[in-house]
Amino acid sequence: MQDKQFGDYIITVDNINKTFSNGVVALSDFTTHIRRSEVVVVIGPSGSGKSTFLRCLNGLEDIDSGAIVVDGIPLDDNRKNRLEIRKEVGMVFQQFNLFPHMTVRDNINLAQQLVRKKTRADATEMTMDLLKKVNITEKADAFPAQLSGGQQQRVAIARALAMMPKVMLFDEATSALDPEMIGEVLEVMKTLAREGMTMVVVTHEMGFAREVSDWVIFMEAGKIVEGGTAEHFFSNPQEERTRVFLNQILT
Amino acid sequence: MNSLSQKKRKTIRFFHIHSTFIDILKYLAVIFAMVWLISSGTQKLGYNWQWYRVPKYIYTFKDGRLGAGPLIHGLMVTFQVSGISLLLSFAIGLIAALFRLSDSLAARLLARCYLETIRNTPLMVQLFFIYFVLGPVLDIDRFLSAVLALSIFEGAYASEIFRAGIISIQKGQWEAAYSLGLSPVDTYRRIILPQAIRRILPPLTSQGISLIKDSALVSIIAVYDLTMQGQVIISETFLTFELWFTIAAIYLAITVTLSVLVNFLEDHLRVLG
Ligand SMILES: Nc1ncnc2c1ncn2[C@@H]1O[C@H](COP(=O)(O)OP(=O)(O)OP(=O)(O)O)[C@@H](O)[C@H]1O
Ligand SMILES: [Mg+2]
Numbered sequence: 001m002q003d004k005q006f007g008d009y010i011i012t013v014d015n016i017n018k019t020f021s022n023g024v025v026a027l028s029d030f031t032t033h034i035r036r037s038e039v040v041v042v043i044g045p046s047g048s049g050k051s052t053f054l055r056c057l058n059g060l061e062d063i064d065s066g067a068i069v070v071d072g073i074p075l076d077d078n079r080k081n082r083l084e085i086r087k088e089v090g091m092v093f094q095q096f097n098l099f100p101h102m103t104v105r106d107n108i109n110l111a112q113q114l115v116r117k118k119t120r121a122d123a124t125e126m127t128m129d130l131l132k133k134v135n136i137t138e139k140a141d142a143f144p145a146q147l148s149g150g151q152q153q154r155v156a157i158a159r160a161l162a163m164m165p166k167v168m169l170f171d172e173a174t175s176a177l178d179p180e181m182i183g184e185v186l187e188v189m190k191t192l193a194r195e196g197m198t199m200v201v202v203t204h205e206m207g208f209a210r211e212v213s214d215w216v217i218f219m220e221a222g223k224i225v226e227g228g229t230a231e232h233f234f235s236n237p238q239e240e241r242t243r244v245f246l247n248q249i250l251t
Numbered sequence: 252m253n254s255l256s257q258k259k260r261k262t263i264r265f266f267h268i269h270s271t272f273i274d275i276l277k278y279l280a281v282i283f284a285m286v287w288l289i290s291s292g293t294q295k296l297g298y299n300w301q302w303y304r305v306p307k308y309i310y311t312f313k314d315g316r317l318g319a320g321p322l323i324h325g326l327m328v329t330f331q332v333s334g335i336s337l338l339l340s341f342a343i344g345l346i347a348a349l350f351r352l353s354d355s356l357a358a359r360l361l362a363r364c365y366l367e368t369i370r371n372t373p374l375m376v377q378l379f380f381i382y383f384v385l386g387p388v389l390d391i392d393r394f395l396s397a398v399l400a401l402s403i404f405e406g407a408y409a410s411e412i413f414r415a416g417i418i419s420i421q422k423g424q425w426e427a428a429y430s431l432g433l434s435p436v437d438t439y440r441r442i443i444l445p446q447a448i449r450r451i452l453p454p455l456t457s458q459g460i461s462l463i464k465d466s467a468l469v470s471i472i473a474v475y476d477l478t479m480q481g482q483v484i485i486s487e488t489f490l491t492f493e494l495w496f497t498i499a500a501i502y503l504a505i506t507v508t509l510s511v512l513v514n515f516l517e518d519h520l521r522v523l524g
Pocket of ligand 2: 171
């Protein structure tokens with residue numbers, strides 16, 4: 001990955017804090033900067049704040065203090081800014097969250113028509129292209145419940161891509177899948193990475209991290225313990241806690 | 252997996268029809284027992300049944316043309332009052348539910364006040380209040396008073412149903428919609444409500460049936476609905492038993508038809524869901 005060209009910083013996260021109303025501190029003085037086309041993998045034990053970090057990036061959670069700027073737009077109380085950022089940031093969830101009352105095509109058309117104000121015909125054209133990309137054209141008229149988990153997740157990725165986002169967030173996108181379906185979803189994610197999409201990926205798939213990540217962040221208790229290239233992480237992690245964690249998940 | 256669930260669904264439908272059939276048999280048995288009880292009771296009372304006098308209050312036959320009798324006229328008023336109130340009460344219920352779920356404290360408070368007031372006072376009092384107090388002030392007639400009272404009353408119950416339906420939708424649906432850049436209005440309109448309404452169709456139907464039954468109460472402010480027409484005829488003819496039986500049968504026919512219709516609708520929606 002050495003020869004990959006990065007752009008400017010597309011996401012800057014500075015000293016953000018997030019405490020939930022029940023007193024749980026999910027993020028504490030968290031800072032990280034992500035460049036255009038960079039693939040950042042976030043790892044860490046359960047409850048360390050990985051999901052909260054992702055959800056703060058597109059305003060699904062409000063931060064208590066600190067600053068997040070995405071592609072020049074500050075994520076603050078301003079509703080317009082929040083909406084602008086959500087248009088530019090796609091998200092893929094562990095549980096897929098497809099809309100069960102719509103066909104695959106309408107799932108992918110919806111935001112194009114409502115948010116990007118495209119006609120149905122224009123939207124459908126892009127939808128069919130995306131379905132080709134995630135390898136599932138034959139299911140355009142199916143309802144989500146008629147698809148396998150792997151197929152649903154690929155549709156969810158297509159749905160997010162339909163907004164032509166500049167950044168994609170993946171929150172354990174393969175964790176709810178049967179083992180034989182993990183590969184097909186990772187394959188789509190790898191293709192995106194190769195095409196230069198900026199990605200922030202929470203995952204336990206170390207093979208994926210090793211193969212496509214440009215930077216790995218290890219989190220614990222709402223803080224970054226250690227950050228570095230995948231090579232650094234897998235050959236000689238500096239922190240004792242990182243070593244313990246990697247030993248646990250690699251065995 | 253798909254064919255299995257289809258098979259299951261067929262089995263379920265079979266049992267469904269089967270049990271419906273048994274229910275109808277039981278129901279007929281109960282009716283039969285009641286008729287027997289009442290007829291033997293009225294014999295002791297010396298009640299003089301005059302069923303032959305009833306039809307002319309349902310339909311008239313003048314100059315070779317079929318016309319509606321007073322009961323049918325009343326039924327039309329019942330339909331009008333219930334129909335308009337049904338639509339209005341669902342609108343009010345939905346708005347109240349959205350207010351209760353909104354971020355705004357003022358909206359939540361307003362909705363709470365409405366719900367508590369309406370649910371803790373009798374419908375009859377609300378009807379009198381609107382007709383005798385608001386009526387003269389706002390210059391609204393009996394019919395409109397009846398419609399308003401019923402809509403506001405049933406709306407309070409409908410709002411609980413809507414609220415339950417909305418909060419039954421998984422958080423992930425909101426998050427997926429928001430992450431795509433949808434506005435809260437679009438999210439409600441295209442994602443949340445279409446799913447919620449499918450789930451709450453059965454309780455909403457019961458609500459609609461309650462409304463039709465409760466609409467009989469509007470006769471107390473002299474709206475000439477089915478019940479009121481019946482009362483008038485009885486006071487003129489003393490056909491007490493015959494007419495109340497007839498009126499009950501008409502209400503029953505409407506409500507049963509409505510539930511069958513919605514059951515049918517529900518089955519078709521489920522296939523899509
Ligand atoms: N809505 C919420 N309300 C209260 N506490 C929450 C909420 N969401 C998350 N938390 C808490 O915040 C902490 C961080 O949660 P988060 O989901 O970000 O962890 P995670 O690293 O994604 O964990 P996992 O690997 O299990 O997904 C946890 O202790 C969690 O219990
Ligand atoms: Mg998580």
